Amino acid sequence: MTHESRAAWRELLDTLRDLDRSFLEGDKAVTDDRHVADGYRMLATTLGVALDTYLFADPSRPQWLEVNSPWRPDRRWGGDNTDAIYYMCPVDPERRYRISGNRGDSVYFSVTAYNEPSPGAWSDRIVALFRDDELDFDADGNFTLDFGPVPDAAVLMTRDYQADPHTGKRVTWQIEALEEPAPFRHGDDETAAALRASAAWLRTMFAIVPLAVGVRNDDAHNLGHETNMAANDFAAPYQVPDFNFGWSARDACYSYGSFDLAEDEALVITHRPPACRFWNLVVWNQFMAVPGVRDARSSVNGHTAVPNSDGTVTVVLSRGMTKHPNSLTTLDYPRGNLAFRWFLADQVPEQPRVQLVKIADAPDRVS
Template sequence: MSAESTTAWRELIQTLGELDRGFTEGDRAVSDDRHLADGYRMLATTLGVAFDTYLFAERSRPQFVELNTPFRRDRRWGGDNTDAWYHLCPVDEHRRYRISGNRGDSVYFSVTAYNEPAPGSWSDRIVAIVNDSDLDAGRQVGADGEFSFEIGPLPGMAVLVTRDYQADPLTGRPVSWRIEALDAPDPIRHSDAETAASLRACAAWMRTMFAIVPLTVGARVDDVHALGHETGQVANSFGEPYQVPDANFGWSARDACYAYASFDLDDDEALVITHRPPSCRFWNLVVWNQFMAGHTATDARISVNGATAVPNSDGSVTVVVSKSQAAHPNAISTVDYPRGNLAFRWFHADQVPERPQVEVVKLADAPTLVT
């Protein structure tokens, strides 16, 4: 029997068989066996996310599924962090939905609606965002933490992403999320054409993901010989922080500011990072591998946030990053990775933060106390 879904399935298998070239060949080939293994694990992880998003979703029978969590190893991807739970739900722009739940111990929670320019294409626009500060106390959020609000219909709305940030994911109660469609559901019939389109969307989405990762690790300043020219990608240095605009790529948070860096450390070295947090709802710094993924919250301390960080007397915060856990109260570990990436994020900042300052020191000389 000839079927379009058969052709699409074989196209997906072919895509999976070719995507590893992005991290095994060419200018972005990874240089160590751990990142090679991470690449194949990322293929498996993002295939699962693609299936959740494009193959198994029923937009008229919505269901939130885990997108990132501090504990699931198969949901560490896409710029994750150990302080947050994200959920995903594909939706229909023509439908009304009720979202409800309990805020638990969240420091900040939100739901963002994104567009989808074409099947399997990554979002390039934020359609709407509802965060906890938008909800009316007593009417939409009760004293017991229960909340409820409606969203849709909204032109262009294709997927909802929840965010739930915790001061301590090991002890905090995450948000419980519920979603229901307020219109009659469509009949379920998984046709050949529908399944083929879904499989092709999965393949398209994954091709975009692996056009982004692995992230590059810049050259160290002491390794740069550019004949007096400045290099745009220098390891162990943060780029300028920025506010996410409504027009964005991927599922970025509209009410966040970000700053990114790469690191390149010897066994006996550490990064001493100092920044002055603006007034904000939440901030954290997290260690990633080159695939924008970290370890789970129970593996090691790979992030520090505004609730757990011990500030200096002048209000600044110093963080020590090294391959093994250092003695500083705000120390985080790369879990023995010599190379990788770092990400700052600040939610509801009253201003775009100042650029974090970085110094490379010998681990033995790294500070052990706040100043």
């Protein structure tokens, strides 16, 4: 007897066997042993998220799945950060759901509904957004909202940003389906489809990562119309549109950068935060994950940063720590990526300014 789930399982194993080529071979190959190890950790992380989302989830019996967390090393992926907790819940576009909870100490939270172009494919469109300033709260901070049916909605994702998630009270979330659940069945066809969707999810992730770091300006060369991305710099900030690949936040502006640092070097990063609900700068490895630990500082936000006298904020990034109040460490990673995000900014922020200096020449105080 032929079982489709057996064939799908072997396809998933084939996918896992070959995905390390994305970070070991070709133009995207990483160059240090830490990133090689991170590549295998990201394989395990992404597999866990994929199986939670596709193999074990049931949209007629919904539950929130923790997919990004500052406390779980196995839930750092896809552009995570140390200030936020994200949950995901697959949904049926024809069903009605009730979402409830308590706002806790969140400085920004929302629920976003995304589409799914095909099973396991990453979203390319935001189909609905519910933000904290659009909800009604009782005296204790409790809220309730109804969702659905919404055509093309495939998954809900929550965002909860905290000034300090280690001391603040996180948002609590509940979700219930308002219709009777579908008949329970985990048969051969359903399992095969879930495994194939999981494999598709994995392949998409490793088509994106590892991210390029680029070349240092002192190593750059002119190739005419081809322009290399420069290391130790940031791209111009942009506002997220409704049609956007992946799970970006519609309320956010982003600016991405990279670092390539010797042991005695630092980046001096200065930006002027616009009026906004929340902003942060986080250090990523080349797999869009914060490699940080709680006893080291790999991010800074608008609540923890010490501003300069003119309202700008300067951050000093190095492979260790410096005396600057806004010092960040790469945890001795020589190369990696950086991400600014600004939520509900009144305008697209100015491009951050970056200087590459010797650590001995980096500022040790705000100006």
